[in-house]
Amino acid sequence: xxxxxxxxxxxxxxxxxxxxxxxxxxxxxxxxxxxxxxxxxxxxxxxxxxxxxxxxxxxxxxxxxxxxxxxxxxxxxxxxxxxxxxxxxxxxxxxxxxxxxxxxxxxxxxxxxxxxxxxxxxxxxxxxxxxxxxxxxxxxxxxxxxxxxxxxxxxxxxxxxxxxxxxxxxxxxxxxxxxxxxxxxxxxxxxxxxxxxxxxxxxxxxxxxxxxxxxxxxxxxxxxxxxxxxxxxxxxxxxxxxxxxxxxxxxxxxxxxxxxxxxxxxxxxxxxxxxxxxxxxxxxxxxxxxxxxxxxxxxxxxxxxxxx
Amino acid sequence: xxxxxxxxxxxxxxxxxxxxxxxxxxxxxxxxxxxxxxxxxxxxxxxxxxxxxxxxxxxxxxxxxxxxxxxxxxxxxxxxxxxxxxxxxxxxxxxxxxxxxxxxxxxxxxxxxxxxxxxxxxxxxxxxxxxxxxxxxxxxxxxxxxxxxxxxxxxxxxxxxxxxxxxxxxxxxxxxxxxxxxxxxxxxxxxxxxxxxxxxxxxxxxxxxxxxxxxxxxxxxxxxxxxxxxxxxxxxxxxxxxxxxxxxxxxxxxxxxxxxxxxxxxxxxxxxxxxxxxxxxxxxxxxxxxxxxxxxxxxxxxxxxxxxxxxxxxxxxxxxxxxxxxxxxxxxxxxxxxxxxxxxxxxxxxxxxxxxxxxxxxxxxxxxxxxx
Numbered sequence: 109x110x111x112x113x114x115x116x117x118x119x120x121x122x123x124x125x126x127x128x129x130x131x132x133x134x135x136x137x138x139x140x141x142x143x144x145x146x147x148x149x150x151x152x153x154x155x156x157x158x159x160x161x162x163x164x165x166x167x168x169x170x171x172x173x174x175x176x177x178x179x180x181x182x183x184x185x186x187x188x189x190x191x192x193x194x195x196x197x198x199x200x201x202x203x204x205x206x207x208x209x210x211x212x213x214x215x216x217x218x219x220x221x222x223x224x225x226x227x228x229x230x231x232x233x234x235x236x237x238x239x240x241x242x243x244x245x246x247x248x249x250x251x252x253x254x255x256x257x258x259x260x261x262x263x264x265x266x267x268x269x270x271x272x273x274x275x276x277x278x279x280x281x282x283x284x285x286x287x288x289x290x291x292x293x294x295x296x297x298x299x300x301x302x303x304x305x306x307x308x309x310x311x312x313x314x315x316x317x318x319x320x321x322x323x324x325x326x327x328x329x330x331x332x333x334x335x336x337x338x339x340x341x342x343x344x345x346x347x348x349x350x351x352x353x354x355x356x357x358x359x360x361x362x363x364x365x366x367x368x369x370x371x372x373x374x375x376x377x378x379x380x381x382x383x384x385x386x387x388x389x390x391x392x393x394x395x396x397x398x399x400x401x402x403x404x405x406x407x408x409x410x411x412x413x414x415x416x
Numbered sequence: 417x418x419x420x421x422x423x424x425x426x427x428x429x430x431x432x433x434x435x436x437x438x439x440x441x442x443x444x445x446x447x448x449x450x451x452x453x454x455x456x457x458x459x460x461x462x463x464x465x466x467x468x469x470x471x472x473x474x475x476x477x478x479x480x481x482x483x484x485x486x487x488x489x490x491x492x493x494x495x496x497x498x499x500x501x502x503x504x505x506x507x508x509x510x511x512x513x514x515x516x517x518x519x520x521x522x523x524x525x526x527x528x529x530x531x532x533x534x535x536x537x538x539x540x541x542x543x544x545x546x547x548x549x550x551x552x553x554x555x556x557x558x559x560x561x562x563x564x565x566x567x568x569x570x571x572x573x574x575x576x577x578x579x580x581x582x583x584x585x586x587x588x589x590x591x592x593x594x595x596x597x598x599x600x601x602x603x604x605x606x607x608x609x610x611x612x613x614x615x616x617x618x619x620x621x622x623x624x625x626x627x628x629x630x631x632x633x634x635x636x637x638x639x640x641x642x643x644x645x646x647x648x649x650x651x652x653x654x655x656x657x658x659x660x661x662x663x664x665x666x667x668x669x670x671x672x673x674x675x676x677x678x679x680x681x682x683x684x685x686x687x688x689x690x691x692x693x694x695x696x697x698x699x700x701x702x703x704x705x706x707x708x709x710x711x712x713x714x715x716x717x718x719x720x721x722x723x724x725x726x727x728x729x730x731x732x733x734x735x736x737x738x739x740x741x742x743x744x745x746x747x748x749x750x751x752x753x754x755x756x757x758x759x760x761x762x763x764x765x766x767x768x769x770x771x772x773x774x775x776x777x778x779x780x781x782x783x784x785x786x787x788x
Binding site for chain 1 (some may be wrong): 519
């Protein structure tokens with residue numbers, strides 16, 4: 109790794125590159141001006157509604173609490189937060205503005221009994237307080253494909269796929285990887301000890317190297333908990349996931365680049381969320397340099413004069 | 417500071433250069449006592465000195481009336497026009513409390529439809545959206561094979577009977593819009609027999625939305641039957657997340673015109689928001705007229721003309737804005753059909769001018785929500 113190789117192949121100084129994603133806030137549709145679709149990708153509620161409207165699979169939102177009230181619910185029961193626990197559900201609650209899986213937990217209601225992360229809750233007061241003090245989205249739980257369950261059964265192991273729109277208004281799929289959780293953890297986020305493994309875009313199979321971020325950080329070639337070797341492990345419905353992401357991005361033509369989180373269910377891909385501030389670090393570490401896409405990210409000063 | 421001084425000098429220079437048009441505007445209140453030409457010019461200079469800009473709607477607001485003192489103009493009205501328009505735009509691009517605004521949902525006609533359908537708010541159904549000569553979206557009910565070419569997909573779509581309205585997705589003032597009717601495989605564009613190839617050529621010439629055509633309530637037809645006469649209603653979200661409606665008005669088209677826009681000669685009449693009835697005076701753009709108490713073509717008297725479903729329209733606009741919590745203020749265009757209100761579009765850059773002309777100064781009522 110001499111300096112030339114590093115500079116030619118890798119996008120270095122990630123913060124500067126993240127700044128370039130300013131393009132996502134100021135993405136000019138040639139005709140209609142500066143209204144970016146960033147909020148549709150970044151707002152979990154709008155993301156759900158948009159995908160639902162276009163018949164693209166995404167986990168159903170059962171409840172959405174906002175400013176201490178029930179803002180949206182599947183059953184239209186008014187705005188009392190306590191109604192959340194009145195229906196049976198097998199769901200996943202996450203903070204509306206949450207990042208990196210913070211504050212996320214599994215919630216189950218069955219025969220009036222409430223379970224949080226599989227443990228029976230004796231008093232629901234604290235739980236309801238949680239939903240009142242922060243904005244929460246409660247989504248139907250995702251049942252992942254058995255092949256992905258084998259890799260880690262306690263977390264939903266998601267594909268992270270990046271797509272972008274070229275100046276010719278063509279959507280291209282840049283890179284994909286799989287984020288695999290650690291046994292016992294309910295999220296697959298790399299910041300929570302998850303493993304990031306590159307996916308071969310042509311074959312849809314896992315690549316050799318898995319990256320665990322610091323402070324847990326190291327390179328692994330098989331899952332530390334179950335010993336499954338990554339290389340050649342086939343991701344079901346991978347091609348379908350890529351095609352669907354491209355179709356979705358073509359409809360979200362007012363955003364420049366998106367990092368999609370996609371789970372694979374027994375019936376096919378399901379879109380969990382989109383990220384307009386996706387990171388290059390994990391994929392560059394696991395798969396190699398991404399310098400070839402830098403041409404699609406003009407310098408900040410040149411954006412207004414950009415060909416977009 | 418120096419920049420402001422230069423700006424004021426430039427504006428004042430411009431004002432003197434256009435002195436005659438500034439002084440000789442046509443009064444909207446011919447029966448009142450008027451200020452002298454010199455006084456009008458002085459008022460405008462006062463605005464420039466105080467706010468850095470003149471007031472282009474001076475006559476529409478009736479500032480030329482003797483009773484309009486500087487104190488009244490500045491304490492009751494949001495002046496000058498351009499300064500307030502900048503605030504509306506800024507607050508919708510930097511919605512307080514959010515990094516990403518939902519302005520795109522009202523600005524993009526396709527997204528507007530997708531979201532309103534999901535919110536359960538009535539809006540004209542989109543049959544098809546053509547972008548960059550591709551069929552980006554087609555109503556699944558038509559079962560169009562998306563693997564085919566765009567041309568083949570559209571031919572398949574237009575083999576179905578439909579009563580539709582086509583409009584460019586970035587269109588303004590009704591430019592490029594036309595009514596489309598398909599009956600027994602015959603294509604009619606704005607009532608004239610055409611062919612599917614000609615239709616596709618037109619649809620490929622811009623990004624087009626093909627929507628289900630709407631028909632307005634018969635009572636709205638009595639005002640003007642050649643256009644959809646739409647309600648313009650503004651809503652603003654307070655810091656506490658409450659939605660406040662204000663400044664409702666009705667835009668009424670002119671005979672033979674296909675749009676109700678003021679810029680194309682339409683009449684703007686304020687709506688009494690308590691009663692859901694038209695106010696007394698309608699406003700026309702200079703060149704098309706000034707004020708009117710009745711419609712110039714149909715002679716329907718405006719005062720106390722009841723707008724069907726007005727209250728429901730207001731309620732739905734508030735419900736909708738609550739869902740679009742990332743937008744600070746929106747100007748809604750709402751048509752009234754026999755079944756109730758139907759949302760045509762939302763504007764993140766609505767105009768303060770006509771609603772102040774119709775309702776009088778709105779400064780005390782809404783300025784507190786527009787602090788930058």
